[in-house]
Amino acid sequence: MVALRHGIILQDAGVDVVLLNVDYKSEWCEYEGHKIPVLGQNGKMLEGRFDKVVATMWPTVSFLENYPNIGQRYYLVQNFETDFYEPGDILKIRANSKYSPIVPVKFITISKWCQEWLQERFGHETLYAPNGIDQSTFPHLKRDFSGKIRILIEGDCGVYYKNVDESFRITNALNPEKFEVWYMSYSAEPKSWYRVDKFLHQVPYEKVSEVYAQCHILLKTSFLESFSYPPLEMMATGGYAVVVPNDGNREYLRDNENCLLYPLGETQKAIEAIHKICVDESLRKRLYEGGLQTAKARDWEKIQGEILELYLEENRD
Known part of the structure; x- marks a missing residue:
């Protein structure tokens, strides 16, 4: 979706774009x-x-290497794709090799974390523009905490770095009389031991904001992300997020200002954070306001000029 967003920003600027x-x-x-x-x-x-x-993505770098009639080549890096694969998988080696392509390539990224390791590990001076959000598709509303609290878990439980099992170890320990659990996944089905009150499968992106709006708290436990959208999207709708910090969300998450963070693996602290949001009205007010401010600062309209600069500035070495 980020690549498509860049495409339509370029198209609006009068560029001929093809996928x-x-x-x-x-x-x-x-x-x-x-x-x-x-x-x-x-x-x-x-x-x-x-x-x-x-x-x-790394398999598409081969086109840059093999097609001869290209003026300028770019690689939009959105994650450390080497870590998509576990040790021993040949794809891990192939993904890593594409950060050292055999032709001159300009590296661009939407993550300051990616910008850092591309320089440190591979010696690439990388151009950066922040990721954004279309606020018009994520209208906000205040949550009512007087009744049953709905927790949203998002992610593919078949992908190890999404760490969805940890989310369910947390919610399985919550009182089912007080908490309802929704699980949203595009590809994977819930595991047999997950306590799931409602499973949302392959929800179209234009409907995702409606899911967020019906939930009070997003629980996000991924430990590898280049840029983690769900907490930002939840904030935009006025909801709350309990999150494991990682390199892909530290860029905009601030503990006790727009979310609550807890250390990876320390599930009891996550449970305490959930309960704290439920009972502390002043905390909810602070997180609500901080979350909305964070989302507003990331509106695509405010940062589209930075996106255009990545591609349209000529003769940049």
Whole structure:
């Protein structure tokens, strides 16, 4: 979605934008009221020059390396994709190799954490522009804590670094008479031992804000993220977040100012944080106001100029 957002910002600025997909299933991509043509990546079926090409995940870097008629090559790095795979997986080595491509590439990122390790580990001076949120799609409202409290868990439990098991070790320990648990996952099904009152599967992104709005607290326990959107989205709707800090959320999360943080693995502290939000009205007021301010500062309209600068400034070494 971030790559698509960059695409429509460029399109609005008068740039001809095309998506190079890994398959041939679509000819057009419609997103946020925009329509972008789609081509397959097979170099044998393409002919012509691209002024700029942006790789968006490690397998797409191969196109930068193999297609000759490109003016400027970019790699939009949104995570340390090497750690998507566990030790022993050949894909871990292949992902890591793409941070040292065989052709000149300009590295850009939406995460200050990514900017740091790209410099320290690979020697790349990396351009940065912050991630944003479309506030119009995440209207806010104050939560009523007088009745049963609804906890939202989000993430694919089949992906180890999402650490969803820890979320359920926390919510399984909560009083089911006082707390209801919703689980939202696009790919994975809940495990048999999870206590889930409502499972939300493959919710379209345009409906996600409605899910947030129906919940009081988001519990997010991932330990690897380049930029973690769910806490920011929950804040934008006026909800609360209890979160494990990681390199991808420290950029905007502030403990006791816009969320409550707890250390990875210390589930009792997470339980205490949930209860604290439920009983402390002054804390809720502070987190509510801090969360809304954080979301407003990240509105795409405020940062789209920084996005354009990544791609349109000419002759940058």
